[in-house]
Amino acid sequence: MAKKYWLMKSEPDVFSIDDLSKRENQTEHWDGVRNYQARNFMRDEMQVGDIILFYHSNCPVPGIAGLATVASSAYPDHTQFDKKSDYYDPKSTQENPRWMMVDVKFKKKFANVVSLHYLKECDELKDMRLLQKGNRLSVMPVNKEEYEFIVGLS
DNA sequence: GCCAACGTTGGC
DNA sequence: GCCAACGTTGGC
Numbered sequence: 416m417a418k419k420y421w422l423m424k425s426e427p428d429v430f431s432i433d434d435l436s437k438r439e440n441q442t443e444h445w446d447g448v449r450n451y452q453a454r455n456f457m458r459d460e461m462q463v464g465d466i467i468l469f470y471h472s473n474c475p476v477p478g479i480a481g482l483a484t485v486a487s488s489a490y491p492d493h494t495q496f497d498k499k500s501d502y503y504d505p506k507s508t509q510e511n512p513r514w515m516m517v518d519v520k521f522k523k524k525f526a527n528v529v530s531l532h533y534l535k536e537c538d539e540l541k542d543m544r545l546l547q548k549g550n551r552l553s554v555m556p557v558n559k560e561e562y563e564f565i566v567g568l569s
Numbered sequence: 570g571c572c573a574a575c576g577t578t579g580g581c
Numbered sequence: 582g583c584c585a586a587c588g589t590t591g592g593c
Contacts, residue, residue, distance in 0.1 A: 473591055549574040551590050
């Protein structure tokens with residue numbers, strides 16, 4: 416199957432591109448997704464080797480901070496079973512887990528964050544899902560042209 | 570901290 | 582199945 420491109424959001428105060436680069440094998444599981452559409456992208460469409468735009472949200476300069484790759488297929492997110500976790504979901508069961516995650520591996524950090532502000536200025540990206548009004552998805556597809564354009568900006 | 574936009578929940 | 586109430590996201 417052809418390689419796909421994705422954008423995944425993370426709050427850098429919680430987990431940044433630098434944090435990912437420092438993890439063992441520069442790989443970490445992407446826990447905490449609690450939105451069905453985002454889960455479905457991870458569960459149904461992500462393939463090992465797909466490329467991820469790593470987006471920093473909820474911070475002074477929101478934007479794309481670097482690249483990662485999908486390092487596993489989807490498997491149950493263990494935090495849904497952990498009563499002490501913020502991500503605990505009492506309605507999920509081991510037999511029928513509701514939430515899934517993938518592993519992601521660091522690829523590169525951009526020299527400068529490609530800011531949301533800048534992305535909005537680009538005609539080439541006017542149809543990008545990230546930039547659509549009211550978009551709140553934390554995992555979303557990016558098309559090849561958008562991906563290549565953004566990498567060209569970094 | 571504000572608030573628009575959106576998703577989820579649950580009563581009916 | 583409808584929809585009001587509520588919770589969350591995330592830019593600003």
